[in-house]
Amino acid sequence: MLDILISDITFLNTVTLILFPLLLFISYHSLQNLLILNHIPSPPLYALTKWRLAFSDYSGTRTRTIHALHTKYSPIIRIGPREISFSRLSALRTIYGAGSGFERTSFYRMFDVYGTQNLFTFASVAAHSQRKKLLTYPYSKSVILKEGAARAVEMKVWEFMRLLEREPEVGREIFRSLHYYALDSITEFLYGEFGRTKALGEKGDSDRDRRMISDILDPKRRKLAWFACHLPRYTGFLMSRTGITEKVVEALGLLPQTKPTVYTGIRKHALEAWGAFKAAPKVEKEDKGATNIIGRLWESHMSNKKRVEGGLSDLEIASEAADHLLAGVDTTSDTLMFLIWALSLPENSEYQEKLIEEVNAKLLASDLDSRGIPTAEATGKLEYLDAVLKETLRLYAPLPASEPRCLPTDCVIDGVRVPAGTVVSMSPYTLHRNPDVFLDPLLFNPERWLGDLEDVAEMKKWFWAFSSGGRMCIGIQ
Template identity: 55%
Template sequence: MASLAITTALFGLTVFLAKWLFLDSLILSPLRHIPGPKIFAVTKWRLAYEDWKGTRTRTINKLHQIYGPAVRIGPSEVSFNSLTVLRTIYGPGSGYGRTAFYRMFDVYGRQNLFTFYSPKQHGERKKLLAHAYSKSVMLKEPVTSMVEDKARQYICLIESEPENISEVFSTLHYYSLDNITEVIYGRYGSTSAMEGLESHRALISDILNPARRRLSWFAVHSPTLTQWLYTRTGLMGRLVKPLLPMQKPATYSSIREFALQAYRNFQLGSTNKETGNFYQQVKGKESFIVSRLWPYHLSKKTDGLDDLDIASECSDHFLAGIDTTSDTLMFLIWALSLPENQKVQEKLRQEVLNLPPESLNRKGFPMAETSDKCIYLNAVIKETLRLYAPLPATEPRSLPVRSVIDGYVIPGHTTVGMCPYTLHRKPEIFKDPLTFNPDRWLEPQAFDINKWFWAFSSGGRMCIGIHLAMVEMTTLIATVDRKPSLGATPALIMLPTNAQLSLETELPLSKRLELAFNAWKAAEGALSCWKALTPVEEEELHN
């Protein structure tokens, strides 16, 4: 009898698994008509495996090349790659909300502009901040003076380094860090990483920890388990410690602690009616971001934001403003340094060298407003963002109700999305898509291909910091390329450290990027591009 019961139970389990894995997914699912590899349709763990390897985005790109503009990449997930779908999912007025994936970006237990599912909630919060990040504000005082001064500090930092050889992963992160903290917190939390303050430089150490990626994987694919592991205390906490994807303190802990303290500093300062640094009072109002949110605080408005709401919003902007800008600048400088792109660098340099005297500030550096109008510089940045978007992966969305996308019936709560990486590599749109060619944005077809440019997303959820990012990038590159002693050369050396350059790009994924900014001072032995270290050299480096 016992063996019969076991056999019956195993048979029942087999039938259940067969129905769940195959019948429901491949035969009964409304998504069964969408092309794609069957193994991806059967289980989400097939794509999760690619995510673990760091090849998710490239795999999706390959699947689109095989199956076309619509690919089923999971039991309840579909990837699209067409302009019509882009407008449907992400266009103005779209009802598609951000999925639970984004909840791992909640800060202090509170949702923020980046993590709200509801377009209505997102729209209400965005109204409080849209003007503060508008182009008209970003291209006027006091922002322009601040960014110009940070660009000057970056030049001083590079020129202070031996042989003008800079480890640009760190130095560019210092640049974006110092900019974003001053924009958000003013004097209450502005950093001085470029000036050498070690406690501020240490804030990017979270970014360098390779375990950060492992923690992200668990947070996305096993959120309940991850939350349970990290909330254990006492004896149970000690028992599960070896199982943690990343040992405590977890990723971004130091940045979030710094951000919370900056908000507390502002609270105290606002009580004393202190003003900011560059962001001093404008028409009677402090103009850094945290001060823009303060009028909506509970103490000022009955249904307003509490302390953690404001602190979460500011911390999220803080985090978002570090990696994105610095990574784009790093890819841009790297691309310009390649021998095949020397004509591009020379053309760019000629544009900024020919700026009239009235386009320079009192210290002789390009003004931010002028840099923004440099046509070829903008084309170079745009091509960098096309080929090396700092956020290249899928931007997942969902609807709670049934919908139709591109002729396919999509059940409620199905995850749908598109990714810049794939969109920007369509050969029918971008000729020689893997070639770095800024001139494509200046040719007659530029109007048409611009419709496919999606580095900052689109619609109501479009990156709110786009104008700040562009001001930071145009000002820095114009400033660097006007210096006769600077300008990236082919003297790149890749060295293994704990920094992660980027995920899912065509770049060799080594851990450190050093650039010689002066060809005459660069050591002759370093003049090969992507010089690989021998095992002996690696051992010497670690010792």
């Protein structure tokens, strides 16, 4: 009896010995968290721990949760122990204005490909601008119109129309078929004949490339992204296991996603395209590479410049191209899908009719190519189409979430003091729903973009689907 009593006391002592310092540490840490940014309004749980917002992220409601917090509390809110969300233009200029000095955070490192950084993932302004210099020219509007990329897109539009006729049941499922369209357009632009896909093509030709889209569409990628974002070291460790340890983590069900993980096909494709380009004779590289991104990047390849340092490696070029593919496919196809869906709703039939009227009235025979597809240049005169596109991107921005940035020094944003290293962010979702700028913000109304000039000028300042400043979307054209 005495033995049992003694062992119980020993157990309790041990538990207290372990728990007490742990509780003390947690309370100290929580108190410290609460105090750091206590001048910023916030619901307490968000200020205490980053896991509160991570929970919303897991449920797929992060962006809407932050928006609801802004609506309830203030245009400046604390969404984590060291994270603040803003929602006014003054903050937009400070954080995302040209030359602001704000860096992308480690969140973006999950977009490294083959463990190699690319334009999207560089934190520092210097590293980012050095890489961007190589890409600005081929992505510029004049080059896209002049050097064939626009012609390639017209061709893909024609192939998409043919798919609708040839395989109506495939074409009509626009979530998937618009992904085929975007994939073919973007691989043409990135790789040309060294890696163009044929997802819009005839059966047999298109099977492999259509399977690549299944990779992108797999909903399991959200779970992997969550783990990579919130538990990067744990995820990196688990996913990089090989041999027996790989089998063990698989058997224990610890992997956020079974292998091969999503995107594997796209990453493989990028490497193969680069391999095919590299193996081609020099004259072919010069001839056929001039109009695609890998050809442009090859001009800066280390072997080409005969430099020991400073040029791009094979993996850097493949990582860059694979990332642009990921950045361009979903964004393009989701926007088109939302546009078509919104116009298909009975309450929006008036907009659909007006759009058809504009196309019929403004496009002349000389604006069409030999297949009857409007040229990219001619579509520039379609103002109603532009308004429909803007309204789609406003209400259904394909990247609606916050874009995290930080600065290594203290600063002031929208009148509040922000300590060095604090993560700050804004989102298109919230900016695009400001009722003081966008009347009846939840209503799909393309005509708001054709109204009073002053109102339109104000709305344009808040339109942020492509971000802004040095890190804005390079694929906007």
